[in-house]
Amino acid sequence: MADDLKELLFRLCAARGTPGDETAAAEAAAKELAPYGGTVKDALGNVSAAFGPENAEGNLLLEAHLDQIGLVVTSVDGNGFLRVDKCGGADPRVLPGSAVTVKGKKALSGIVCCTPPHLSDGKDDEVIPVGKSFVDIGLSKEKAEELVSPGDRITFSTKPVSLAGSRVSSAGLDNRAGAAALVRCAQMLYKTGLKRRVTVLLSTREETGGQGASTGAFSAEPSEAICVDVGFACQPGVPPEKSHPLGGGPMVGFAPVLNRRISENLVKTAVKNNIPYKRDVMGGSTGTNSDNIAVVRSGVPTGMVSIPLRYMHTPAEVIDLRDIENTALLIAEYIKGDF
Amino acid sequence: MHSFDMLRKLCLADGVSGDEDTVRNIILDEITPFADKIEISPLGNIIAFKSGGKRAPVKLMLSAHMDEVGFIITHITDGGLLKFDTVGGIDRRILPGKPVLLSGGVQGVIGVKPIHLLKKGEEGKSVPLDELYIDIGALSREEAEKYVVLASTAAFVSSFDTSHGMIKSKALDDRAGCAILVDIIKSDLKYDMVFVFTVQEEAGLNGAKTAANHVRPEAAVVVECTTAADVPGSENAVCRLGGGAAVSFMDRRTIYDKEYFKEAFAAAKAAKVKCQPKTAVAGGNDAGAIHACGSGVRTAAVSVPCRYIHSPAGMISQKDFLSAEKVVTGLAERIAGGHA
Numbered sequence: 001m002a003d004d005l006k007e008l009l010f011r012l013c014a015a016r017g018t019p020g021d022e023t024a025a026a027e028a029a030a031k032e033l034a035p036y037g038g039t040v041k042d043a044l045g046n047v048s049a050a051f052g053p054e055n056a057e058g059n060l061l062l063e064a065h066l067d068q069i070g071l072v073v074t075s076v077d078g079n080g081f082l083r084v085d086k087c088g089g090a091d092p093r094v095l096p097g098s099a100v101t102v103k104g105k106k107a108l109s110g111i112v113c114c115t116p117p118h119l120s121d122g123k124d125d126e127v128i129p130v131g132k133s134f135v136d137i138g139l140s141k142e143k144a145e146e147l148v149s150p151g152d153r154i155t156f157s158t159k160p161v162s163l164a165g166s167r168v169s170s171a172g173l174d175n176r177a178g179a180a181a182l183v184r185c186a187q188m189l190y191k192t193g194l195k196r197r198v199t200v201l202l203s204t205r206e207e208t209g210g211q212g213a214s215t216g217a218f219s220a221e222p223s224e225a226i227c228v229d230v231g232f233a234c235q236p237g238v239p240p241e242k243s244h245p246l247g248g249g250p251m252v253g254f255a256p257v258l259n260r261r262i263s264e265n266l267v268k269t270a271v272k273n274n275i276p277y278k279r280d281v282m283g284g285s286t287g288t289n290s291d292n293i294a295v296v297r298s299g300v301p302t303g304m305v306s307i308p309l310r311y312m313h314t315p316a317e318v319i320d321l322r323d324i325e326n327t328a329l330l331i332a333e334y335i336k337g338d339f
Numbered sequence: 340m341h342s343f344d345m346l347r348k349l350c351l352a353d354g355v356s357g358d359e360d361t362v363r364n365i366i367l368d369e370i371t372p373f374a375d376k377i378e379i380s381p382l383g384n385i386i387a388f389k390s391g392g393k394r395a396p397v398k399l400m401l402s403a404h405m406d407e408v409g410f411i412i413t414h415i416t417d418g419g420l421l422k423f424d425t426v427g428g429i430d431r432r433i434l435p436g437k438p439v440l441l442s443g444g445v446q447g448v449i450g451v452k453p454i455h456l457l458k459k460g461e462e463g464k465s466v467p468l469d470e471l472y473i474d475i476g477a478l479s480r481e482e483a484e485k486y487v488v489l490a491s492t493a494a495f496v497s498s499f500d501t502s503h504g505m506i507k508s509k510a511l512d513d514r515a516g517c518a519i520l521v522d523i524i525k526s527d528l529k530y531d532m533v534f535v536f537t538v539q540e541e542a543g544l545n546g547a548k549t550a551a552n553h554v555r556p557e558a559a560v561v562v563e564c565t566t567a568a569d570v571p572g573s574e575n576a577v578c579r580l581g582g583g584a585a586v587s588f589m590d591r592r593t594i595y596d597k598e599y600f601k602e603a604f605a606a607a608k609a610a611k612v613k614c615q616p617k618t619a620v621a622g623g624n625d626a627g628a629i630h631a632c633g634s635g636v637r638t639a640a641v642s643v644p645c646r647y648i649h650s651p652a653g654m655i656s657q658k659d660f661l662s663a664e665k666v667v668t669g670l671a672e673r674i675a676g677g678h679a
Contacts, residue, residue, distance in 0.1 A: 077571060097647055097651050097652060099507070099651060109500040111647050111650075116647065116648045117428040117429060118428065119575060126464065132572075134572070138507070138654055163446055163448075164478075164486055165476060165478065167478075169476070236472065242456065287455070311448065312455060313454055314436030316437065
């Protein structure tokens with residue numbers, strides 16, 4: 001199982017998709033969901049699959065965002081270097097010296113410019129803002145302009161790798177981990193004699209505002225929703241009240257915008273089925289698509305499950321496969337539990 | 340057309356200073372059939388003698404270093420994270436979020452606090468070195484100890500990309516120099532020459548110093564990769580990608596032999612390849628140890644210009660690599676033949 005899940009996750013990670021340009025990621029995800037009720041793409045590029053009785057009273061929406069942070073080309077300078085800006089919450093501290101892939105007319109390998117230590121300017125405690133960073137694709141201005149246009153997207157080139165135990169690292173685990181959990185969940189639920197209609201929505205543009213989740217939820221008209229995203233795993237410098245251990249199980253969200261009944265029922269499901277879990281408590285908004293989905297149409301009772309992840313928004317995000325599997329299992333059992 | 344297969348093999352191998360065995364073995368496998376005599380010095384340098392058509396009037400040593408910058412594990416935390424020291428000059432700003440490979444083949448990443456949780460005063464600031472660590476996915480010290488021991492080394496991870504006439508990879512400094520020397524040793528030489536592949540350049544030129552002591556050359560040509568800072572925001576270009584081999588007159592460690600400096604340009608002209616002076620007194624290389632060895636060694640440095648040197652992804656021009664190879668070959672012949 002763990003190997004299958006890892007392969008699924010790596011396939012999803014390998015297909016890149018930045019906000020507003022999720023086509024490759026969407027196609028890869030749609031392929032995974034094809035056996036579970038077909039897939040549809042809407043105006044904003046969302047992927048969805050619906051299964052279970054069509055005339056059922058309740059319709060449960062399971063949502064995970066499909067996009068990942070990246071950079072966007074803003075212009076080509078006189079020497080062929082690409083000026084860039086954020087596409088989602090890119091972290092300027094991890095950019096210098098990073099290998100990147102520019103999605104121009106074809107995929108181009110590039111490097112985010114950095115100053116060598118031999119010429120150190122004495123400013124090494126300062127970080128260059130994303131908007132003042134450059135990407136070098138090793139081409140002249142003319143050749144670069146032929147292959148790259150403003151608006152083209154850039155992603156980290158890091159490949160998914162296995163770490164110790166059941167941990168893996170990749171760029172874009174935020175939120176391919178969530179997408180993988182929902183694909184797994186669909187695998188577990190499909191053909192189990194569901195009483196409710198279930199819609200799996202893999203939404204676009206979360207990293208730039210969550211427009212995909214809003215429109216996708218509008219179309220699905222759910223009576224209830226559960227969002228799956230990544231959350232902060234424990235690591236040095238991260239306060240314990242804002243994080244949960246890697247491998248410690250899914251984090252069940254509690255926040256004003258989240259429906260407390262759903263949250264408590266998720267906890268009951270975890271306890272009943274011996275699934276490790278953590279209560280993840282937030283005083284304000286959740287910073288996830290839950291905030292958007294809960295206020296779609298007349299309002300949707302919404303729950304949230306987060307998968308602990310280290311180094312969010314870097315090329316080297318780290319996750320524990322067991323947490324993905326347990327997230328899928330928790331949601332599948334919750335649905336079967338008929339609350 | 341040059342295949343760059345040897346350079347690929349050398350760059351993708353890991354050899355952090357003091358841990359160069361893998362790189363040394365690759366080079367030994369490649370050059371052994373072509374050298375007349377090979378010695379491994381006590382510190383691990385390869386010293387290869389090759390006879391040419393004629394005895395050399397001037398005893399010439401060509402050198403390139405095998406090691407690369409990287410990391411060494413100094414401590415394992417209770418939570419299974421690895422604290423490290425940098426080996427060689429690495430700007431700490433390039434470290435967060437980069438994948439690394441530990442000796443023994445264990446994958447890791449350099450962890451950093453998520454940008455979402457930065458406190459006031461941390462925004463816009465680079466991460467202090469003592470807050471960084473390598474995460475191999477171990478959840479406890481006991482688990483980490485199954486994969487690493489203290490003093491394990493770690494290197495950057497990269498691909499080797501040859502698109503658009505460039506080469507993008509880690510460790511081009513100085514596997515490019517090693518690959519050039521491997522090519523030359525495989526060719527027919529006009530004069531006898533000594534080729535050395537040194538250890539520990541990035542950690543204090545220890546290999547070069549002892550190699551020169553051992554060989555006692557009269558002249559030396561150091562083949563390197565040097566900083567090309569022809570990039571936005573850099574006031575001092577040093578040398579340019581596409582401008583051909585870069586020849587040094589002076590850097591932070593060495594004042595180079597004036598005649599050899601001129602002769603390098605003559606060799607470039609004769610070979611009809613581009614050549615450029617390194618236009619900044621910056622950096623330093625094995626020449627620093629070699630030129631002041633014994634009674635003194637007349638020394639030149641010919642480099643392949645490299646952007647983003649000492650980072651996970653450097654970039655050189657294929658044409659510059661080939662120019663450097665021609666310049667080194669021509670210059671070596673002139674020096675060994677007593678014509679310079």
